Amino acid sequence: MKKLIIQGGNRLAGEVTIGGAKNSTVALIPAAILADTPVQFDTVPDILDVHNLMIILRSMNVKSSFIHGVLDIDPTQIIEAELPSKAIKSLRASYYFMGALLGRFHRATVTFPGGDNIGPRPIDQHLKAFRALGANVSESKGTVHLDAPHGLHGARIFMDMVSVGATINAILASVRAQGTTIIENAAKEPEIIDLATFLNNMGAQIRGAGTDVIRINGVDTLQSMNTHTVIADRIETGTYLSMAAALGDGVMLKNVIPEHLEAYTSKLIEMGVDLQIDSDKIYVPPVKHLHGVHVKTMPYPGFATDLQQPLTPLMSMASGQSVIVDTIYPKRVGHVPELQKMGMNIHAEDGRITIDHTDSLHGADVSAGEIRAGAALVIAGLMAHGTTVIHNADNILRGYDRIVWKLNRLDGDVSIEDDDQ
Numbered sequence: 001m002k003k004l005i006i007q008g009g010n011r012l013a014g015e016v017t018i019g020g021a022k023n024s025t026v027a028l029i030p031a032a033i034l035a036d037t038p039v040q041f042d043t044v045p046d047i048l049d050v051h052n053l054m055i056i057l058r059s060m061n062v063k064s065s066f067i068h069g070v071l072d073i074d075p076t077q078i079i080e081a082e083l084p085s086k087a088i089k090s091l092r093a094s095y096y097f098m099g100a101l102l103g104r105f106h107r108a109t110v111t112f113p114g115g116d117n118i119g120p121r122p123i124d125q126h127l128k129a130f131r132a133l134g135a136n137v138s139e140s141k142g143t144v145h146l147d148a149p150h151g152l153h154g155a156r157i158f159m160d161m162v163s164v165g166a167t168i169n170a171i172l173a174s175v176r177a178q179g180t181t182i183i184e185n186a187a188k189e190p191e192i193i194d195l196a197t198f199l200n201n202m203g204a205q206i207r208g209a210g211t212d213v214i215r216i217n218g219v220d221t222l223q224s225m226n227t228h229t230v231i232a233d234r235i236e237t238g239t240y241l242s243m244a245a246a247l248g249d250g251v252m253l254k255n256v257i258p259e260h261l262e263a264y265t266s267k268l269i270e271m272g273v274d275l276q277i278d279s280d281k282i283y284v285p286p287v288k289h290l291h292g293v294h295v296k297t298m299p300y301p302g303f304a305t306d307l308q309q310p311l312t313p314l315m316s317m318a319s320g321q322s323v324i325v326d327t328i329y330p331k332r333v334g335h336v337p338e339l340q341k342m343g344m345n346i347h348a349e350d351g352r353i354t355i356d357h358t359d360s361l362h363g364a365d366v367s368a369g370e371i372r373a374g375a376a377l378v379i380a381g382l383m384a385h386g387t388t389v390i391h392n393a394d395n396i397l398r399g400y401d402r403i404v405w406k407l408n409r410l411d412g413d414v415s416i417e418d419d420d421q
């Protein structure tokens with residue numbers, strides 16, 4: 001494990017270029033094994049999840065190389081193999097190998113995935129989709145076994161709740177199935193559109209991605225003809241927006257898709273941040289006065305659960321009380337005791353997080369229980385007087401592209417070390 005060491009108090013200024021979206025990339029990489037040709041992605045973020053997915057690919061004899069944001073994957077010599085459980089457990093999105101392997105081999109054995117510790121994360125809707133497509137599903141000792149001896153056939157799948165992962169897994173399993181699949185009550189996240197774009201450019205027939213009804217006509221082969229550029233990470237964007245508003249003397253964010261962040265940017269504007277939003281960049285000027293706001297997280301296009309924590313340090317600067325209700329993950333409150341150690345007036349009770357005005361924060365020894373809790377601690381550490389040490393920083397590195405380098409370029413004082421604790 002690593003630890004991040006932050007000397008707080010510096011004002012931030014300059015430019016930061018947002019990387020490719022983690023939640024797209026982690027679906028695109030497993031999707032690559034459905035191709036009958038090598039594939040190439042660019043603007044791939046340099047994050048631990050990508051490196052762990054490359055370890056999983058290697059176990060199936062799928063060669064990959066990752067240089068300067070370009071990821072090449074050659075699935076043409078793929079073999080069925082036992083997947084390395086340590087790498088599978090290191091991230092959530094390893095469950096996409098269930099859908100992708102089922103699509104490719106009509107069977108799969110995959111350990112239950114890991115990922116952020118943010119409360120219960122069942123996968124019943126994923127398994128329901130696989131069953132509907134013709135797979136037998138069994139579970140034993142934390143492992144899921146999928147088997148479709150007669151192949152996969154199109155089906156109508158109605159999702160009981162809106163799930164990003166289940167929608168993507170249903171697409172992966174059905175894109176090469178016989179016949180037509182219709183996914184109803186599908187998730188509408190931009191990362192799902194990105195995945196569908198990649199697959200359609202290889203010959204898939206997926207219509208309606210980005211709406212709540214997705215229709216897939218199965219095809220026999222998928223062949224890549226060009227490089228797929230990963231969309232910009234809207235959660236990384238939101239994190240830097242909050243940071244720039246809290247501490248910035250003028251920060252420009254580049255490689256941004258503002259349409260993907262409207263619920264978030266309109267909250268920042270409501271707080272009093274005078275964002276200057278352009279077609280692919282956002283300028284955050286120095287902020288004068290902030291008001292508290294109420295936030296309720298919702299599936300896209302609502303306010304993203306992944307952005308509630310990165311907003312809390314900014315909320316602590318506002319006058320009046322801010323309130324967060326996370327309807328997606330009501331137990332996503334691991335950041336609260338850690339931020340309290342830094343002096344923040346933040347409390348979690350009865351499914352509500354309240355943040356009251358805090359005059360100043362002080363450095364402390366804290367732990368990043370999960371990626372976005374870690375992002376909140378990074379922002380608070382930059383705001384605080386003194387030194388903050390964030391243990392379990394690997395959780396942050398799972399999904400923030402070259403974060404130490406980016407923060408130091410903005411005049412932050414951040415270093416990373418191995419942690420013996």
Ligand SMILES: CC(=O)N[C@H]1[C@@H](OP(=O)(O)OP(=O)(O)OC[C@H]2O[C@@H](n3ccc(=O)[nH]c3=O)[C@H](O)[C@@H]2O)O[C@H](CO)[C@@H](O)[C@@H]1O
Nearest residue numbers: 023093120121122123124125126162163164165166305328
């Ligand atoms: C790799 C990735 O893209 N991760 C994102 C994805 O996670 P993930 O895909 O795991 O999240 P889902 O959209 O599936 O979860 C949404 C809600 O549905 C519930 N649910 C989900 C599936 C299921 O079979 N049964 C069930 O009950 C979950 O517990 C949760 O309350 O979407 C989350 C919600 O936007 C984000 O926080 C994660 O960053």
Ligand SMILES: C=C(OP(=O)(O)O)C(=O)O
Nearest residue numbers: 092093115116306371372
């Ligand atoms: C919850 C998250 O990630 P994952 O689903 O990969 O655990 C996140 O990115 O905030």
